[in-house]
Amino acid sequence: MQSKQAGQVLAANLRAIREQAGMSLSELARRSGIAKGTLSQLESGQGNPTIDTVFTLSGTLGVPVSDLLTATPRTEVVLVRGADVDVLSSNAVDLRMLRRLDLTATVVEVYDQRVRPGEVQRSTGHPGREHVLVTEGVLRVGPPEAPYEVGPGDYVSFPAAGPHIYETVDGPVTSVLLLEYAAGDARPHAHWD
Known part of the structure; x- marks a missing residue:
């Protein structure tokens, strides 16, 4: 940030x-x-x-x-300019949270996600479900022992509670990441490594 x-x-x-x-x-x-x-x-x-x-x-x-x-929006129309959003970075991933959607019994976070080549982002798991839509590049994502390979226009969704990785196949990757949480779906000790 x-x-x-x-x-x-x-x-x-x-x-x-x-x-x-x-x-x-x-x-x-x-x-x-x-x-x-x-x-x-x-x-x-x-x-x-x-x-x-x-x-x-x-x-x-x-x-x-x-x-x-996120701060609570004060208007009905929400316009988010990517250049105005702070970046959370790790060894391999840059995330920009664009929006939080509070649905009836679900919270959905919308991120612009960039994955850099040459590194692997590892997560030990965290609450919710991940939804990934790749817009550029080819991404390996999911369980470390059997990740999915997804390219432009491809979508994959998986439970985020278990270990998972993000890794580029060849060059940088641009994607949309949605984190979906059911009401009360948060557990202690979740983090990215």
Whole structure:
């Protein structure tokens, strides 16, 4: 994440969710494995979290990622300019959360996802279901022992609870990632490696 506004949204949401859970900063640090100083910086709006950090906090607090990253829209029309959205990065993936959709009993997060060649993004699992639509390039995604190979126009969906990977086959990949959470579908200790 990069902008001051996004940092303030994360700071406010993280503190509110932690306090609502009745958890101290020290307890959140212990449960998440994230240093207390780092958490303090995030809650003050001074931190610069990675994908790993945000997904770990999501899993530890038992909330969708979007609960941490999005402010409530104030109008009926929502226009999101990609250039205005902060990027969460890891060793292989750049994610930009474009929208959170609160449906009846489901939350869906919409991401612009870019996967860089030469690295493998590994996840030990997290709440929900992943939906991936590749728009450019060829992507290996899914369980590490039997990933799916998907190209432009291809779509794959799988439960996100188990280990899974993202890896390019040849060159960079552009895709749309939807994370779908059923009501109450959040479990502790989920994170990207």
